[in-house]
Amino acid sequence: MKKIILIQFLLLVALYSEARELRIGLFYANSPKRVTMNYNVGRYTFFSENKSYKTLSNKTDKIVFIAEGDKVTAYYNNKTIGTNTWFRLEKNSEQNSLTLTDGKTTRPYQGNFVVYSIKGKIKIVNEIAIDKYVEGVIKGEAGYGYELEYYKVQAVISRTYALHHQKHKYEGFDLCDHTHCQVYKGINDRSNISDAVNQTAEEVLVDSSLNYINTLFHSNCGGNTVTTDFVWSKRLPCMERVKDTFCLNSSQAKWKKTVSKSSWISFLAAETKKPTSYFSDKKLNFEQTERKEFYSVGNQNVRLVNIRQKYRLKSTYFSVYEIGNQIVLIGRGYGHGVGLCQEGGIVMSKTHSYRDILYFYYQDVSIMNISKVEYYRLF
Numbered sequence: 001m002k003k004i005i006l007i008q009f010l011l012l013v014a015l016y017s018e019a020r021e022l023r024i025g026l027f028y029a030n031s032p033k034r035v036t037m038n039y040n041v042g043r044y045t046f047f048s049e050n051k052s053y054k055t056l057s058n059k060t061d062k063i064v065f066i067a068e069g070d071k072v073t074a075y076y077n078n079k080t081i082g083t084n085t086w087f088r089l090e091k092n093s094e095q096n097s098l099t100l101t102d103g104k105t106t107r108p109y110q111g112n113f114v115v116y117s118i119k120g121k122i123k124i125v126n127e128i129a130i131d132k133y134v135e136g137v138i139k140g141e142a143g144y145g146y147e148l149e150y151y152k153v154q155a156v157i158s159r160t161y162a163l164h165h166q167k168h169k170y171e172g173f174d175l176c177d178h179t180h181c182q183v184y185k186g187i188n189d190r191s192n193i194s195d196a197v198n199q200t201a202e203e204v205l206v207d208s209s210l211n212y213i214n215t216l217f218h219s220n221c222g223g224n225t226v227t228t229d230f231v232w233s234k235r236l237p238c239m240e241r242v243k244d245t246f247c248l249n250s251s252q253a254k255w256k257k258t259v260s261k262s263s264w265i266s267f268l269a270a271e272t273k274k275p276t277s278y279f280s281d282k283k284l285n286f287e288q289t290e291r292k293e294f295y296s297v298g299n300q301n302v303r304l305v306n307i308r309q310k311y312r313l314k315s316t317y318f319s320v321y322e323i324g325n326q327i328v329l330i331g332r333g334y335g336h337g338v339g340l341c342q343e344g345g346i347v348m349s350k351t352h353s354y355r356d357i358l359y360f361y362y363q364d365v366s367i368m369n370i371s372k373v374e375y376y377r378l379f
């Protein structure tokens with residue numbers, strides 16, 4: 001019996017690992033009318049609806065796609081080859097890649113490509129193995145020059161995020177390549193990033209019900225992370241308050257901003273629907289040693305996230321000092337403060353493992369292989 005279960009499990013692992021691809025919407029922020037694909041590595045078969053075109057296999061081969069309404073016209077080596085609702089380029093090996101450009105950015109990508117048009121804008125869906133995608137995300141989101149353990153943290157987080165957030169199903173893909181989802185910049189060429197992804201292959205963060213968690217992160221928490229209800233309306237599990245001493249000397253640990261007292265009072269009046277005279281004779285000073293949700297003056301409370309948004313502040317973790325006609329804000333950290341503190345994680349990675357870091361910033365979670373998660377979910 002045990003043997004049968006083991007065989008079933010191994011079969012499932014093989015099946016899922018084989019099929020695990022994501023569909024990524026490329027050039028999402030630019031919405032180009034025209035995209036060019038240049039030959040890079042390997043042979044690509046090129047086809048559409050009922051038609052097969054020439055194989056893309058020479059160094060000089062290129063295809064230009066131009067959107068017109070809900071159709072796309074393709075030009076193969078400068079010759080028109082047809083107008084269709086979609087075109088597809090399919091790789092014949094995992095190493096294949098094409099260089100794509102929309103005139104603003106030019107990058108090599110691996111995997112398969114589907115090209116179509118929505119309202120005169122080219123849509124390109126890149127079908128890519130999840131770990132190749134994760135490598136491209138780390139390149140886009142974390143940058144270069146960190147410890148291997150830190151890249152492993154980012155690998156587990158990005159992989160989990162990709163499975164948790166699939167925000168573009170209605171547009172025909174899973175995630176876009178922009179900050180709206182995760183910044184994805186195509187093929188990664190750094191060996192420590194690929195090592196981190198390979199050494200954490202399949203690993204994701206799940207809660208006790210085996211759901212992929214919403215792996216939120218930010219640049220610097222200023223010494224305290226915060227729960228999601230302080231930032232948005234809903235309290236999400238697995239991201240409790242953490243006292244973080246690792247990020248205190250990092251580059252985004254402190255900030256300062258000055259605003260005029262008249263602007264400050266007008267804003268408070270508008271937020272609370274009180275006359276400005278209500279605030280004119282009140283003490284406007286405010287201390288935040290621990291993170292708070294509201295700024296309080298008299299019996300009025302204003303959400304700190306609203307103040308952050310209005311004055312484009314780096315964080316909600318600030319104290320207020322009234323100095324003459326000025327309001328001086330002395331702040332800590334950068335970002336919403338929920339989940340992983342990246343600068344804290346970077347410092348921690350010099351002395352701690354990626355597992356320690358993940359379990360420090362996320363609570364009641366397990367690091368698990370995707371195949372295992374999917375297998376246990378069957379019962």
Ligand SMILES: [Zn+2]
Binds near residue numbers: 167176178179181
């Ligand atoms: Zn998106």
Ligand SMILES: [Zn+2]
Binds near residue numbers: 341343
């Ligand atoms: Zn921190």
